[in-house]
Amino acid sequence: MEDKTKIRLTAAEMSSLWTQYMNDTVSICVLSYFLNHTDDKRVNEIVEFALNASQKNISLTQEIFKGEGFPYPIGFTDKDVNVHSPRLFSDTFEMMYIRHMSILGMAANAAAIGLGTRPDVIVLHKSVLKSAIQLQDMTRELMLEQGTYIRPPFISVPDKVDFVEKQKFLSGFKNRRRALTSVEITHLFMNIQTNQIGKALIMGFIQVAQDKEVKGYLQRGKKIAQKHVDLFSDILKNNDIPAPMFWDSAVTDTTTQIFSDKLIMFHVSAMIAAGIGNYGAAMAASPRKDIGIQYASLIPEIALYAEDGANIMIKNSWLEEPPMADDRDVLSGQK
Known part of the structure; x- marks a missing residue:
């Protein structure tokens, strides 16, 4: 065999x-x-x-x-x-x-x-x-x-099976906004929570990072995470849905170096990549136009942030290259 x-x-x-x-x-x-x-x-x-x-x-x-x-x-x-x-x-x-x-x-x-x-x-x-x-x-x-587990929001059980009959289901502007679907609520909740965790992690990393450029990069990430938490929380609150709590108090006041700047940058980069994937999935699962546009507007922001992080890692020789396909032009002597 x-x-x-x-x-x-x-x-x-x-x-x-x-x-x-x-x-x-x-x-x-x-x-x-x-x-x-x-x-x-x-x-x-x-x-x-x-x-x-x-x-x-x-x-x-x-x-x-x-x-x-x-x-x-x-x-x-x-x-x-x-x-x-x-x-x-x-x-x-x-x-x-x-x-x-x-x-x-x-x-x-x-x-x-x-x-x-x-x-x-x-x-x-x-x-x-x-x-x-x-x-x-x-x-x-x-x-x-x-008592520390944060459940996703509760909504009422539907009375009956129903079908979408009006185009306003897809709209999300001015007075044509419909209520949020359970899928949209789920993605908003998850993206709030992941940004909160990311912000708390970055807050800790800022305190223990050594390189000034890395610290500045992390400060920028903290602001981006908070901005996204606020945007997603406002959507829930404006639809009378509770937003999950914050985790800022989870970080102590130590400033002693714990993790290398190389590890910190890799970890943050990995979380950004996961965040981009989450936003793409949320955008695809959100028929309400204003929510889809919100996600679409945020993806370039974090993609640019990820690129700047990669540049810092390359500059410091911290970015390990993943397996790559053979470059046939190099092998044939054309480069």
Whole structure:
């Protein structure tokens, strides 16, 4: 019987493996630091579970890389974090952070499974997906018990099945605005919450970053996140829907260096990329024109912010190059 693990990796498989490896190296740094600063025993157990999962992912990915003669990405190491530095984030924020990261992990690995071919690659992504789902369950259960879990808004159950009969369903201007759909509410809620988490994370990073240009970049990101929170919150409030609470108080006052500027920039860049994807999905799921236009107007802003971040990383030799296709012009001597 043919050994299907001997089939070459596809571009999609290389991409998912490389990205997973890089993200896990960041997670190990962040979670190792969290583990030294948790007060609650159950929070500690969840952080430890997440850390062990990331370490397992690294081992599984390295096995595949080794079999392919694929050089391990450098990623991030213990040189990029000081786990003995003072506390920067609260237990509550750590749970919100892990929960948010597990949501991103579920989405990325579900897509990787759909695009994967080789059995060993599929096994890896199934393992990551299973751990992400477990983290969702663990964080949800604990946060519900503690009263720190923020539920999406409630709306009334429909009386009957109905169909759209008027074009005003698509309009969103002046006095022609209809009520928000449950899908639109969900995306607005999620994008408020992710921006709040991003803002709190950036606030902490600003305090511990060393490079002035990085600090300035993070200050700009903080303002962008707050602006987007306000815009999305106003849409909910103007439709008599409650907006989720803020998490600013989750950051302590320490200014001791904890994470390398390289790690900080990579982490922020990864969250921006996820945010752009969220906005695109929200825009596609929002038939009301004013909401779709709002998302469309914000995507270029964060795309430009992401580009400026990439330029800082390139300038400092912090941006590790992902696997790339062969440049046939170079190989043929035309460049």
